[in-house]
Structures are given as C-alpha cells and as structure tokens.
Amino acid sequence: MSVTDVHYGMTVSRRTGPVAVPSGCGRHDHLSWPYLGSESWRGAVTTFLREGQERGERLLYLAAGTGDGPLDLDGVTELRAGALNRLEIIERLVDDAVAGGHTGVRIAVDTTSLVGRDFARYELVADGLIARAPLVVMCGYDLSSVAPDLAALLDFVHPLRRPRGCAGGDGAYPDGAGGWWMTGVLDLCNADHLQLALSTMPPTGEVRIDVSQLRFCDAAATRVLLRAASRRHPAGRLVLCGASPLLRRVLEVGWPGGHPGLVLR
Numbered sequence: 001m002s003v004t005d006v007h008y009g010m011t012v013s014r015r016t017g018p019v020a021v022p023s024g025c026g027r028h029d030h031l032s033w034p035y036l037g038s039e040s041w042r043g044a045v046t047t048f049l050r051e052g053q054e055r056g057e058r059l060l061y062l063a064a065g066t067g068d069g070p071l072d073l074d075g076v077t078e079l080r081a082g083a084l085n086r087l088e089i090i091e092r093l094v095d096d097a098v099a100g101g102h103t104g105v106r107i108a109v110d111t112t113s114l115v116g117r118d119f120a121r122y123e124l125v126a127d128g129l130i131a132r133a134p135l136v137v138m139c140g141y142d143l144s145s146v147a148p149d150l151a152a153l154l155d156f157v158h159p160l161r162r163p164r165g166c167a168g169g170d171g172a173y174p175d176g177a178g179g180w181w182m183t184g185v186l187d188l189c190n191a192d193h194l195q196l197a198l199s200t201m202p203p204t205g206e207v208r209i210d211v212s213q214l215r216f217c218d219a220a221a222t223r224v225l226l227r228a229a230s231r232r233h234p235a236g237r238l239v240l241c242g243a244s245p246l247l248r249r250v251l252e253v254g255w256p257g258g259h260p261g262l263v264l265r
C-alpha cells in the first residue's frame with residue numbers, strides 16, 4: 001500500500017508481516033525482534049545496522065542499560081534506551097541527519113526494560129512518525145524477561161515482526177497519512193490489543209482504516225471497533241475501507257441498521 005509522506009513530501013510503501021532475518025529492511029520499516037540471550041540480539045543488531053551503514057544512513061543504538069559492551073561497528077552512536085523518549089527529538093535528529101548528507105536514520109533499540117502497555121502506546125505513536133519520515137527502526141526485547149501477553153502486544157503494534165511460535169500477522173498500525181491498517185486475524189485473543197491501539201487515534205475527525213488485509217474479524221473485535229466509533233460520534237467517525245463480505249456480514253447481523261459512527265466504504 002502507498003501512503004503520502006506529509007512531512008518529507010514523498011510517496012512511500014510500507015511492509016507488514018513476518019520477517020525471518022534482520023536484513024532487507026528499508027525506509028519506514030518498523031520491526032519487532034524478540035530474542036533469547038544478548039549474543040543473539042547483538043548479532044541481529046550488527047546485521048541490521050551494517051545494512052544501514054551501506055545505505056548511507058545515520059546509525060543509532062539504544063542500549064537497555066544491561067552493561068553490554070560497545071558494538072564492533074564503526075559510525076554507530078550509542079545512547080541509553082530512554083534518550084529518544086519524545087518524538088520531537090527524533091524528528092529533529094532525522095532533519096539534522098538528512099541536512100548532513102545522510103539518506104535517513106536507522107535505530108536499533110533494546111526495549112526490554114521499557115516494555116509495558118504504556119510503552120506499546122508510545123510504539124504506535126512513534127510508528128506514525130516512522131511511516132512518514134526516512135526512518136528504519138528495529139525494537140528488540142528479551143523473551144526471558146517479558147511476559148507472554150506483553151510480548152504478544154508488542155508484536156501486534158509492529159507492522160513487521162520476527163516469527164515467534166504461532167504468532168501471525170495480526171495487528172493495527174498507522175499508515176503515516178492520517179489513516180490506519182488492520183491486518184491478519186482480529187478476535188477475542190487480541191481484542192484488548194486492538195482496544196489499546198484504537199485508543200491512540202485522534203479523538204475527533206474522520207479516520208480511515210484499511211481492512212482489506214484482514215483475514216477474519218469476530219464479534220469481540222467488531223464490538224471494540226463499534227465502541228471506538230461510539231466514543232468518536234458525533235465529532236468524528238471511523239471509515240472502514242476494503243471490508244470483506246464476511247466482515248460486512250458480521251456487522252449486518254450483529255448490528256442491524258448500522259452505527260452512525262462507523263462507515264463502510
């Protein structure tokens with residue numbers, strides 16, 4: 001799918017789904033990388049950042065404060081994981097990098113010490129910037145230190161994720177142009193993840209959600225959508241684009257007559 005980059009004035013495409021290796025990542029990619037052990041993580045980081053080095057990007061590594069030694073890679077600025085905790089800092093850094101001749105900014109961050117529901121909200125807000133700006137970001141977390149429900153939530157809010165067990169391509173994320181995507185399967189198992197994602201949307205106005213990549217959406221997830229639409233109405237509404245016949249049927253049967261805050265287009 002193509003979206004318009006409103007800050008940098010270009011048309012871009014974003015990828016979603018599973019990624020088996022931390023290479024082949026390009027501008028606007030936002031990758032969740034669960035790992036086991038610091039050696040595994042640092043190997044992934046080196047691969048990820050070296051690719052950015054070859055592409056002329058500015059390289060940043062944000063450590064979690066676990067005492068790991070420096071990366072064996074030239075041209076990498078290493079900071080503490082909380083150093084870029086405000087989006088305006090990242091935007092300024094990107095502008096400076098581009099003005100200095102870099103093609104963009106590539107960031108690897110170990111988020112293990114930051115993981116939580118509030119951090120997942122931040123990831124969604126940050127993803128909107130990543131979708132607009134010349135950024136490539138890989139977020140790692142240690143599976144031995146992160147609860148399974150939080151690991152599933154982190155995967156849900158990242159457009160790209162390392163395959164982990166039976167986790168699929170289920171998620172909701174900004175498209176960078178004021179709209180959203182929903183992909184994979186939305187059901188009772190991840191309805192609370194969907195609710196958290198929708199809570200980060202602007203509270204008013206019309207928000208377009210592309211649901212053409214949804215394989216299934218059950219009644220529980222649909223109720224979450226309708227509650228979000230109710231909170232917006234009458235100051236705004238959710239517009240579902242590309243709804244499958246199955247999703248249309250779920251809405252028709254469960255909520256005959258429709259909902260004023262939810263539009264199918």
